[in-house]
Amino acid sequence: MNISRYKNLLNQSALYGLSIFLMKGISLLMLPVYTHYLTPEDYGRLEVLVVFSNVVSIILGFGLVEALYRFVGLADGIEKKQRHAAECLFIAGIIAILSYAFFHFYSKDLALFLPGIITENELYLLGIALCVGGLINIPLAWLRITDRAGLFFCISMLKVVLQVTLTFYWLVNGWGITSILAAGAVSAVIVALILSVIQLKETKISFSLQQMSNILSYAGPIFIGGVATFTLSGMDRWLLADHFGATEIATYAIAIKFALVPTLLIQPFTLWWFPKRFSLLKEHNGKVLNAHFAVLGAIISVLICGVIGLLGPVLIQWLTPVSYHAAIGILPWLLLCTLLKMLADLLNLGCFVEKSSKVQMNINLVASGFGGLLLIILVPLFMIKGALAALIIANAIRMALFYYFSQRQVYLPYKLGYLFSAISAAFVVTCIGQIN
Known part of the structure; x- marks a missing residue:
């Protein structure tokens, strides 16, 4: 049994490894480009936005991925698993709508509280990418649970190619850190739409007050601890x-x-x-x-x-x-x-x-x-x-x-x-x- 598990691990890990390293390691791969086009002051401002995005992504994620793993992992039968995944996607969609409205109306006010000189436009672009984070992470988690590393890899590569291409083009044209934020926003929205459609075809949307209460009760403390x-x-x-x-x-x-x-x-x-x-x-x-x-x-x-x-x-x-x-x-x-x-x-x-x-x-x-x-x-x-x-x-x-x-x-x-x-x-x- 261990041999078969190791084989499964190696086969899927190869694709997951490439996907995650490219998708999350893009800032490292682009490091020579960033340090060439950005001054230390600009790079420092970018880091302030990265820190801000880290904490906001935890808030908007609301522990839903961890809840998905737990409820789907312990569920009996594919129908129950699909229903739990559909409920998590529904919550992620509500969070996306509410958070976008917040960034749309309050980016200018929020920028005043950030260290460094952060502009309203920079914060708004970052906010767009953050809003759709749940609509990316929940479907990706569903793909991992259902062992579809190939599809996971293809979608991850699409996001990387879009983000790198747009970032480089706009950096060369003198957009500074706005190029990085705009590329992140565009690629995130496109990938979120694709992933949401894929999961909706399989799980649809499910709404149950009792089950959603269970999910939120489980995810809530994770969310609080994550913010901490x-x-x-x-x-x-x-x-x-x-x-x-x-x-x-x-x-x-x-x-x-x-x-x-x-x-x-x-x-x-x-x-x-x-x-x-x-x-x-x-x-x-x-x-x-x-x-x-x-x-x-x-x-x-x-x-x-x-x-x-x-x-x-x-x-x-x-x-x-x-x-x-x-x-x-x-x-x-x-x-x-x-x-x-x-x-x-x-x-x-x-x-x-x-x-x-x-x-x-x-x-x-x-x-x-x-x-x-x-x-x-x-x-x-x-x-x-x-x-x-x-x-x-x-x-x-x-x-x-x-x-x-x-x-x-x-x-x-x-x-x-x-x-x-x-x-x-x-x-x-x-x-x-x-x-x-």
Whole structure:
């Protein structure tokens, strides 16, 4: 059985890997172009918008993808699975309509509260892409659940080609960061329409007050916890930009781009695994298999971080102007933050099996509370070093809490010996990467 699962993993992961790396890693692939056409000040302003989009995407996502995984994964029969998917798509559509109305009427007012000089037009274009995020993510999650990696790949490639082509064309014509935002908006709307039509043909739209109440009750705490994690995935740059200006975070932002590469490279595994782990838990020997694949993912995550720690400094030197090379010394610490987050996400199954998701919410609130407090204290005093210290401590707390409460709820027999060996190897190669 393990052999067939590994074969399924490899076949689908190849397509998922290309899809996600290109779709989410486009900013890294375009990095030489961005740093050529954008000044450090413009790149810093772009990073402020990226931080804003991170927190807003969590708000507008409302935990629906996680709810979809849970309710569809534990549902019996294709009809129930389709109905749950249809209900999630319906909620995503309502969110898209309401959020677009907000950005249409209030972008000018909202821009005044953002660090840096952000224009109404820039925020409006970003808002369009954010509004349709749920109409992209829910159908893509449905494709993953139904094992259609080929279709997932084709649609992802369409979005990438549209976005890269439009971005490059408008950058060459002097649009600055508006080119990136406009290309993102156009490609997001087109792909959202295509994906919504595909899912509607299969699941249609379903509305049930009782079931929607169940979905929202499950997704709500995830949403609250997700918003709280803004302190661990954006508040650092927000405070740095607010205290020291958008230009000062440009180098820090470059290091973040490389530190996020492991989350892209592990997604072929997680996109296959996360939708499967709930249904697998119900099978014979399900706990052992869950523990096995979770540790496998953790080992892969550690090794990926080690490779980026080794090669990242060289790539930063090759791909960016000298003014951005200070990112090399920041990279290992951000990679540690990334690794802690990845391990928490992989070793947390027990926190997600219950009908209530308050455990995840409380863990995220506690870790984010510590992180936010430390950021507020340390960033004004120590700038980037203070931000790094706060993020490492908060992510370590988050990982420890997820592991503890997950194991207490559903004990999984993890074999961690190989994981510790992988961590040691990653530490050594990362140190080698810092030697110039």
